[in-house]
Every structure is written in structure tokens, then in C-alpha cells.
Amino acid sequence: MASHDHTLCLLLPLLFIIFISSSHVLLVSSTPSHKLESVITIRKVNRRGPYIGLVTVFETEEDAFLGSVDFRPDPSHPFLDLSGRRFRIGKIHGKKVVYVRCGIGMVNAAAATQQMLDVFNVKGIVHFGIAGNINNSMSIGDVSIPKQITNAGLWDWLNPDKAKGGEDVAYLDVGNYNVPQGDGKNELGTIGYSSEELYSVNGPINSPQKVFWINTTQEWLHLAAGLEKIELLQCVNSTLCLPEKPKLVIGLKAATADIFVDNAAYRNFLYNSFGVSSSDMESSAVAMTCVSNGYPIIVIRGLSDLAGVGDNTVRKFGSLAATNTAKAVLEFIKKLPPYHKTNPYV
Structure with missing residues (x-):
């Protein structure tokens, strides 16, 4: 019996109180009082x-x-x-x-x-x-x-010798911006712009x-x-x-x-691409x-x-x-x- 009581005490903090607010179901820990107060307030606000x-x-x-x-x-x-x-x-x-x-x-x-x-x-x-x-x-x-x-920040940063292709939408060749301009070769390679997963x-x-x-x-x-x-x-x-x-x-x-x-x-690259x-x-x-x-x-x-x-x-x-x-x-x-x-x- 003592062992059962001890287990129950360990489980109590993990219990959740479910509040239905509008169409939302909110899960909140039963122990912190400020969370309980927030859920009650949210329910009143959503009404x-x-x-x-x-x-x-x-x-x-x-x-x-x-x-x-x-x-x-x-x-x-x-x-x-x-x-x-x-x-x-x-x-x-x-x-x-x-x-x-x-x-x-x-x-x-x-x-x-x-x-x-x-x-x-x-x-x-x-x-x-x-x-x-x-x-x-x-x-x-x-x-x-x-x-x-x-999202113009989802990149595939390619090695200089890697061929372009695949699923990337556009490419930024870093070598195109070398000063002075040479053959366009640059160890930073190419940035390929990827799609999001929605x-x-x-x-x-x-x-x-x-x-x-x-x-x-x-x-x-x-x-x-x-x-x-x-x-x-x-x-x-x-x-x-x-x-x-x-x-x-x-x-x-x-x-x-x-x-x-x-x-x-x-x-200019963003606008042109x-x-x-x-x-x-x-x-x-x-x-x-x-x-x-x-x-x-x-x-x-x-x-x-x-x-x-x-x-x-x-x-x-x-x-x-x-x-x-x-x-x-x-x-x-x-x-x-x-x-x-x-x-x-x-």
C-alpha cells in the first residue's frame, strides 16, 4: 500500500487538466498555479x-x-x-x-x-x-x-565543382561577384534556394x-x-x-x-531572381x-x-x-x- 501511495504521488504532477476554450483544447500542468490562472483567464477571454x-x-x-x-x-x-x-x-x-x-x-x-x-x-x-x-x-x-x-533563407550551399540542378529554385553564384572580375571561380561556391515543406x-x-x-x-x-x-x-x-x-x-x-x-x-539578385x-x-x-x-x-x-x-x-x-x-x-x-x-x- 505504501508503494502504491508513493507511485501515485509521483504521477500526480504529471496529470493534466483539460480546459475547452472555444474550439481549442488546452493542456496545462496541474501543479503551477499561474498556469491554471492563465487557462481560466483564456477561457473567459475567448467567451x-x-x-x-x-x-x-x-x-x-x-x-x-x-x-x-x-x-x-x-x-x-x-x-x-x-x-x-x-x-x-x-x-x-x-x-x-x-x-x-x-x-x-x-x-x-x-x-x-x-x-x-x-x-x-x-x-x-x-x-x-x-x-x-x-x-x-x-x-x-x-x-x-x-x-x-x-523564405529566401532556405539554402543549399554547394561546393564550387558541384553541378547545378535538382530541386533548387534559383542559384546565386558567388564567383559572379568577384572584384576584380575573373573567371568566376570562387571557393564559396553556389547557393541554391530550396522550397519549404508545408x-x-x-x-x-x-x-x-x-x-x-x-x-x-x-x-x-x-x-x-x-x-x-x-x-x-x-x-x-x-x-x-x-x-x-x-x-x-x-x-x-x-x-x-x-x-x-x-x-x-x-x-538586385533577389529582385532579378x-x-x-x-x-x-x-x-x-x-x-x-x-x-x-x-x-x-x-x-x-x-x-x-x-x-x-x-x-x-x-x-x-x-x-x-x-x-x-x-x-x-x-x-x-x-x-x-x-x-x-x-x-x-x-
Whole structure:
């Protein structure tokens, strides 16, 4: 009997309490009280949903967004802290939202997005922030809402003598950029750009689809069509202005990688090889996570700098690009239909 009691004591910390919140099943350890409190709070929050999920990246973008929108925190549960991130719950122009700052890079972006989809009763994700300009027809301060995004950081780094071919989508021959130019031979070899493996709720189990482009949600792109007429800021202050009035463009392509691109040659390679107009470090991770889980996704990025121009303009115009992005996000939220509670039992 004593042995049985001892075994039971060892097993108790491993038991799980199952809470059904909206359509989500949450598994939480029975021992830490803060986790139990979080689950109870999440259930209460989700009863008031569904919400629009908002995901941005770092402080400059967050300051511009929260400083330019009328965000009204939920009076009972204004925020919830999970895994070191603060998820803010409230309304913007009458629309219920859950907002989080994910942090820089693809791992942070995917982790925060997956957590939002798993924990909260959201109908889709609006991802936004600033980005580098890759397209010479675009300018600093412009806002891009892309239709397709690729992970431009998934590489096969080949030996110089290895023949090109196979499944790679494009190749960057390092030797082509030798200075002075010679025969193109370089020991760094060639970088081959690979496809993603997309696991999706809409696909067969454990059989990922090979994809190079992740599509944002067509219906949301159509909804955003009227945003091209919105007024965007041209000046940071009375003495620092852009030479041209910024514009918003819908339907371009974007690249994501855990690389800050400030190199003109590489910028030109990305544009010539893939036709992308912007480069950032999070968008494809957010988009792929949403597509994998079957949720709508739209990406809104303000251009803060032109890669490789010498003087990195992100310090000058990053705040303006973030503010223009926030204006576009706000106008898109206004266009979204109100989402009403559909499950009376949560």
C-alpha cells in the first residue's frame, strides 16, 4: 500500500487538466498555479471572441501602432502574459482584437503566431511591420501588401565543382561577384534556394507539400483593394521629408530570411531572381504558420530603407514607415466585417 501511495504521488504532477476554450483544447500542468490562472483567464477571454489577431515585430512598430490607433483595452482582461510575451486584448474601432509583439526573426514570428492560434479564439492574422525595399520602382515610406511571400533563407550551399540542378529554385553564384572580375571561380561556391515543406490541415497527414511561395489570403487582398487611396505621411518632422509622397501597393511579392539585407548586389539578385519588392525577417514564418493551420493571413509592410545605398536610412525613416504601416493596418481593420460569437457554449 505504501508503494502504491508513493507511485501515485509521483504521477500526480504529471496529470493534466483539460480546459475547452472555444474550439481549442488546452493542456496545462496541474501543479503551477499561474498556469491554471492563465487557462481560466483564456477561457473567459475567448467567451468574448472571436478576435482579429495582430502580430508585429519590435518596439518601433509597436509604438507607432499603439500611438496612432484608438486601442481600447478589455476592461476585465486587458492583457495576458504568456511565454514572456504580452498579448493585449481589446477593441479597435469596435473590432475585437488580440495584439502581440513577436520579436525579431522567423523563430519568434512562428512561435508567437502558433501560440496565438492555439490559445485565442481568432478568425485570422494581420501581420505588419517595416521592411527593406528591393524594388527600384518602390520608395522609402511606401507600404506593400504582398500576395506571395517566400523564405529566401532556405539554402543549399554547394561546393564550387558541384553541378547545378535538382530541386533548387534559383542559384546565386558567388564567383559572379568577384572584384576584380575573373573567371568566376570562387571557393564559396553556389547557393541554391530550396522550397519549404508545408504541413497543412488541408493536406494529407505527414505528407508535406513542396512550396516556394506562400500565398496570403485572396479574400483579404480583395478587401484591402481600396487602401491604395489612403493618405500616407511624407515627413518625419518639419525638416526631414521624403522627396515623393508615399504610396500603398497591393499584390507584389516579398522575401523573408533571418538576414538584414543592406547589400545592393544581393538586393538586385533577389529582385532579378524572384521578383520580390521587399525583404524582412518574419513575414513568411507568420504566413506559413497561418496557412498550415488554415487561418486567413494578410501582411502589411512599410518600406524603411533601400538595401545597399550606403547610408542606412532605416534610422531616419523607420518611424515614418512604421506609422504609414499602422495607418494601413487601421484602415484594413475598419474594412473587416464584425465577427460574432458562434458557439453559445463557451
